Amino acid sequence: MIVVSTKRVSARGRAAAPESGNGGSERRAELLAIAADLFATSGFQGTTVREIADTAGILSGSLYHHFDSKDSMVDEILREFLEYQQKAYDDVLRDSPDARTAIAELVRCSFRAIHRYRAAVAIFQNESGYLTRFERFDYLRKASADIERTWKRVLEDGRRAGVFRSDLNIKLAYRFIRDTVWTAVHWYNPRGRMTAGVIAEQYIRFLCDGIMAPGQE
Amino acid sequence: MIVVSTKRVSARGRAAAPESGNGGSERRAELLAIAADLFATSGFQGTTVREIADTAGILSGSLYHHFDSKDSMVDEILREFLEYQQKAYDDVLRDSPDARTAIAELVRCSFRAIHRYRAAVAIFQNESGYLTRFERFDYLRKASADIERTWKRVLEDGRRAGVFRSDLNIKLAYRFIRDTVWTAVHWYNPRGRMTAGVIAEQYIRFLCDGIMAPGQE
Amino acid sequence: MIVVSTKRVSARGRAAAPESGNGGSERRAELLAIAADLFATSGFQGTTVREIADTAGILSGSLYHHFDSKDSMVDEILREFLEYQQKAYDDVLRDSPDARTAIAELVRCSFRAIHRYRAAVAIFQNESGYLTRFERFDYLRKASADIERTWKRVLEDGRRAGVFRSDLNIKLAYRFIRDTVWTAVHWYNPRGRMTAGVIAEQYIRFLCDGIMAPGQE
Amino acid sequence: MIVVSTKRVSARGRAAAPESGNGGSERRAELLAIAADLFATSGFQGTTVREIADTAGILSGSLYHHFDSKDSMVDEILREFLEYQQKAYDDVLRDSPDARTAIAELVRCSFRAIHRYRAAVAIFQNESGYLTRFERFDYLRKASADIERTWKRVLEDGRRAGVFRSDLNIKLAYRFIRDTVWTAVHWYNPRGRMTAGVIAEQYIRFLCDGIMAPGQE
DNA sequence: GATGAATGAGGGTTCATTCAT
């Protein structure tokens, strides 16, 4: 019998290449989608490998033909999202003519991610704290830092250029925006009447102009 | 000092009163504080009863002299906070002369809660989804609805009175505010330079006026 | 071979079907027999899941691959026996030409059960009181009532027909017989010289004629 | 401070003399009665020390001022009953003019015990098997043997004297009688219409003459 | 006599994971 993959990996070690070279198989993708939804809904720790398997209609042991471990599953889910997200943010930075546009584009782009990678975004929000306890997920910290840098750069540029208030507390503004935008993933309904795009526009308005009526102050 | 709720019976295991235990003792309060911190930091499921006991310097079994169960602990932690919070919100509604003031007071009052009940607020944010799976924690849903009603009433009043923009989407505005305010609990540092009060004022400013410089639009 | 009952849901913990497990496997039957013996010998509460597993040569956790819980094990053990027993009693009622024959057949049939389902009979005797505290085991009460009805019907028929003494206290006679017959399970030795059949005949004689020598009174 | 009693006793050791010399205090007797009832109803293992204490209105730790251990409680309960019972049986043996009378008296005397020491009798029936695993309760085996010897002697005498059937299987007859008589403790109701005395007479009739109508056979 | 806090061993159960088939 020819041994193809090794997948030894003492728990929480690095990701041993799953089955035959890459993550291509469709079954894999299905399983990953199922896992992502469950992780997003019930939490990573709150989801058992058996639940994933049950939902997929197989036995829990069979999942290990596709993935090394539960950790590998989140890992893959998160990496895919983060790769997309970093590229998207970079594009915004490159293409925006001014800070006003850039901020708006970052918001739009974030809501697009919420739409496309809903489960992954939720997991990133909820489980980063837990996962970064393990070396394997150190990259989550780096990803957060990258995201933070992107937003702060735009905010600083805008303040310097007189687009944003001169007394703007960058750190606080960043947190304000980040929290309200990303937390939206928890209630966003992809099949609801409010599309991600519509919500994004409203949020941009909130962020830029606040909620007061003109003339009120 | 707030009077705790204590063992209201109901699902997830009969709540047999632990021997002699009651709501009074100081030890109880200590243990509860330890548990709250751990739940906030590591999640409810991510915290083991042994960890709580270890941190308290006793054996895990000894915890059950004071509490019926792990569930009872979160229950008590959450009830204390919610009781405080509901009263605080009611006071704001009663005492605010206009919507502008009311919104500002709600924000201040929320940040005071974040300061005083940091762990409980974090738990309420993070674990409501999980806990409301169990009958015993149905009241969390009700509490969320109460909070929502409070904010929305103020927003509607303000819009009607012409204080807030006439095209304000109440539902969306509520979520925008709620998410950014309450999520702050995750990074708020009670010993940091930015006090809860200072953050509150800045957030009020963001919410009311946005981040744009005057004249920009 | 009797078809087992298997996980009918109901109280005392949700009965989540163990992975893949079903009513068919031989391993299951082995494990059930081991558990039954231990429950009969040491009591249900007096038997630990670890003891069952040790006796079976596996780890305690592995039992849960086959059964939902300790409760499920007794449940299955008892249901199999009761199903058999009810059918057997019904057959006697249907086939007996007169009360004398019927009583004798009921005794024989009970001793056959003691022989075939020794452990289950002992558990039914010893643990019904404890188990019926839980909703899940309500059916034990019903089973007892069915058995009682069967015997009493025969006793009443016989008294009416003049086969049994006209002053026979049915209720007391039933208890007298039931207690002496079923309690025999505690000392009956399936490999002893006295077979179940022999004991049954002697017991029939005791019941019908007493122990006095003819002419004595 | 004057140390009066030692009560060290490594678990399941011999009974260290309880408090100041004897078992006289009334509180003791109350507590013992409570424990006996619970042991009889819920089993020895099925009764927790805390339940006993709760029923008595004290904390579980406080029980240990009266008794060395849970074991000591059953021990005392059983010893009192057995002492009474042995004396009673001896009296019967001494005073009965013939086997017929002796058997009847043994039955009456057993039902008197069931009435007076109901809980103890039930415990002796149900828990002997478990308790005799421990050295401390070896005397239970001896007590059973004594009881057996008493009955068998009467049965043998009666058979030899032609009072009982000449083909009587002594061993089986003993078990038949013992089981039916002692098991009655499980349903006997001291406040019911059927007094222990009445039941005894009926049982004597069953034992001696059986249930058949005269002339039937 | 009683309390209240704690111990320490053990109970039933869960769950990620392994592996022969």
Added chain:
DNA sequence: TATGAATGAACCCTCATTCAT
């Protein structure tokens, strides 16, 4: 690829018992 049986560690909780106050 999947199954089914098993592992082993950990989890929440129980309970008899101890002991300072």
